[in-house]
Amino acid sequence: MGEALQGLKRTIMCGEVRESNIGESITVMGWVQRKRNLGGLEFVDLRDRTGILQVVFGDEINSEAFNKAGAVRPEYCIAVTGEVVKREAPNNNIPTGMVELKAKYIKILSESETPPIYIKENLDAAENIRLKYRYLDLRRPDMQNIFKIRHRATKAVRDYLDNNGFLEVETPILTKSTPEGARDYLVPSRNYPGMFYALPQSPQLFKQLLMVSGFDKYFQIAKCFRDEDLRANRQPEFTQIDLEMSFVEADDVMALNEGLIAHVFKEVLGVEVKLPIKRMTFKEGMEKYGSDKPDLRFGMEITDLTEVVKFAEFKVFADAIANNGSVRALNLKGGASMGRKDIDRLGEFVKTFKAKGLAWIQLKENEVKSPIAKFLKEDELKNIINTMNAEDGDLILIVADKNSVVFQSLGQLRLELAKKFDLIKDKNEFNFTWITEFPLFEYDEEEGRYFAAHHPFTMPMDEDIEFLTSEPGRVRAKAYDLVLNGEELGGGSIRIHDTKLQEKMFEALGFTTESAWEKFGFLLEAFKFGPPPHGGLAFGLDRMIMFLAGTDNIKDVITFPKNQNAFCYLTEAPNVVDEKQLTELGIATVKNEK
């Protein structure tokens, strides 16, 4: 049963009624949060987007309304007209708690069955039920608050960029499939049977073309698509704050984006981000934190012990060093209290990152305990302890291996220990850093070739260009990531704006000239006509909202998210379609062998 309003008008929102409204006749509309009968009166907590207002029905206030109110149940949608009065027993927990509404008229706008999930904060229902009844899940005030934050954040982004001369420009969703990147979602074409559009993984090529067009400063809050097996906190469609600027260098792009981030955090949370944001090279990030997205809310940096133990006879150290690897360690202050079993567990932990083992030195009650002590000379042991600045009560944790393994295992161990020992003191801290001078390429051992670490349009650093084909591994990129509390918030680069250099880049990535032109010919062609120097950046909006809203679940910041298999419990998409539709597209489904 759904009733039309027939001229009835809402005059104020539930959450906005205050003592200043006492004596006024108002009409509110919303949902019944709960109803209780007390002393012959019916008390209804009425909820809308702005909050809750207590409504009281009584036989002596208005007997028709009172009788009608008897029938309402939670989540009924109702309209109530009445008089605002001072509340006898104020509720200081809600902004409307000083007043209540004496109901003189009620209209039931629609009824509700018993909802399958409770409409309350911090709900702990099964995820698939929450997603199936997402429209009820979204009634919860904490969910609505997230989408208010999302709205305010995107508004702040647009205001800031508009004020800074950027034009918001839409680029196509139906576009061309390109390799080098994630798997594309495809869209069969009806006009050209057997051919396909692809949904964009990002507007990268289009925004570069807009720079060639002289748009100068572009941005877009853009939907992007990747058909990947979903890791936690990934969704098949996600949103990027995407921007690009002409006639700039890396410093210009970084400065602009610092300003943007500071504006958003100020507008949404009232938090002042201290500018300029500090910077760290990729090399420093790896050496000190074993990560290109270091969490800087706590210290415990990695220390290089290679020099200290380079003559040690301990085979594990010697082998690592001989193979161009290194010996590095963390000092866990106060960690000496850990039991043997717990330390062994840390050893298991680093093995998941391919480390062969974890050596340790315990400084406990002025004694040095270590399973590797016997392999080390006394001064070597002393040197390690000195280099690590270790004192009584500390635990030194050492990995010796090739560098990539040392960095990853100690970097992950550092984060694990921070969690275990609660090393992050200020949970409300937002610790930003830029990471710069990324390697241009990453070597894939399985495929035996180099891949673009960022993407194939990234400009190498001027001083490294000469090594592009001879020593790709040492070429650094004009690329920069903005890292917040150990997560990548966004990243970008200065782009190549030269056909020859772009071709050389594709060559380094194993493309033939022909295949590069086949896939990216329109960009290479565009670069023949006076492309400007340009660069940009993209932020993951969903992740930014997660930070602003204080949630670690990406599904919380997307209105209608999909599950790990890219399935929507609400609409049951994907689903079967009519054969006729497929025939028109010139495709057929085939039974998969698996």
Place this chain on the structure above:
Amino acid sequence: MGEALQGLKRTIMCGEVRESNIGESITVMGWVQRKRNLGGLEFVDLRDRTGILQVVFGDEINSEAFNKAGAVRPEYCIAVTGEVVKREAPNNNIPTGMVELKAKYIKILSESETPPIYIKENLDAAENIRLKYRYLDLRRPDMQNIFKIRHRATKAVRDYLDNNGFLEVETPILTKSTPEGARDYLVPSRNYPGMFYALPQSPQLFKQLLMVSGFDKYFQIAKCFRDEDLRANRQPEFTQIDLEMSFVEADDVMALNEGLIAHVFKEVLGVEVKLPIKRMTFKEGMEKYGSDKPDLRFGMEITDLTEVVKFAEFKVFADAIANNGSVRALNLKGGASMGRKDIDRLGEFVKTFKAKGLAWIQLKENEVKSPIAKFLKEDELKNIINTMNAEDGDLILIVADKNSVVFQSLGQLRLELAKKFDLIKDKNEFNFTWITEFPLFEYDEEEGRYFAAHHPFTMPMDEDIEFLTSEPGRVRAKAYDLVLNGEELGGGSIRIHDTKLQEKMFEALGFTTESAWEKFGFLLEAFKFGPPPHGGLAFGLDRMIMFLAGTDNIKDVITFPKNQNAFCYLTEAPNVVDEKQLTELGIATVKNEK
């Protein structure tokens, strides 16, 4: 060749340099619009997004810069440093025309081949060339101006709706295929081979679910997709300003949207839209203008002659009236000067809209000439002339047929005559009107059933609900379109918020309960849990920008549009993809028989 900036910084945009900058040293960057050698000096018109600045190179100003400038050609991208000086021969046609830049340094940032299209206003190149080299086409100042307008318009939309309590919310692009509407674009699923997502034709269902969730006021500037054979000014992907409100009636939605439109036209064009915007029922629109989107910039209303000629013995009139049709006419003031051939051409014109013919009465030099005069009594002829308010020099054009044919043919004829005789006097006028009380259903004679005129979620008018299944043809909807200068700018309705009524609606549309639940079950289910009364509207953003920018080609307002076959000349999408991609999706292409 693309050069990096290496620390060189732009200090001002080309179009912003003024007399107040005289004496300053500035650096500008942009494209060479043209270069000419005059009196031993090189004059370069340098262009960026903001305009053009004249740069002068001379051997005596700086001989190195002068020599380098000799090599530049149109569309080279360059940076120039120099001193702003007063221009000897001012150019009053451009804002920078009082000054010029004496160049002391030039850096060629990239070279350009001869562009295949000219970079100038009002270009008349072949469309496929413009689309293939779209990045050059977009360099033209008039194209850039359109995208500045588009940016300002969407900014104005967002500011206004934000100020009015709306939340901008994103809804999914990968969703479920639904029938009843246009053809969906499909996206094969890799996780569920044989199943498909569909790209949304609009966010209709999601925005209604957001109302069920209590979001209260939603908007989105949303990409929508329809796989239709493209008529002129349609694109496979297009953009909607989409909004929805809870606890409202039609008047509330219309008032809000009038305010929105007025704000946008004021912000972008400085035009004051007079509010409230006038309203007209669908019935009045059809009877007076033969259209549900009448162009009100000129009069020449249709007049009903049925009563006047109801006893006439003229068979064409009598038959039309006997078959529940009508006899209606236009009076073309001053049209009596038309020759017989031209009038015959109008007859051919109305035949394309299924009219059997066009009767006419010419009042010329105080004589009445008409091929049908012989079939009419003298007083019938006189009555027609009186009813039409016709005077000497006028031409009366009459169609007799069933009403739908009469309305369409006279409505189209009215527009045709307006064009031919230049009846729209003020080309800058924006003449808005609301059309209300649309029929809920349209009868499709071919399929022999009713279709939803708007969409199946539209609320019938309260007083017509009783006829929903008995007499669908007479049921009017709580629907409204905003019409501007004869084009539909947007449309919306109050929605059904009742499971039973929604089911009844689907029944009237020929769905079984089962098939309705299969397709729209999640909406019907949602309505069980206290849905609020709600309604909304969607504007076609692309069309709105066409009005604001004064262009009648939709491709002008989309950065990278597709052609009539949904093909992109620039990227050559759609295109073939690897077999491997199709195998992963569990689909194969099949040869089409046609």
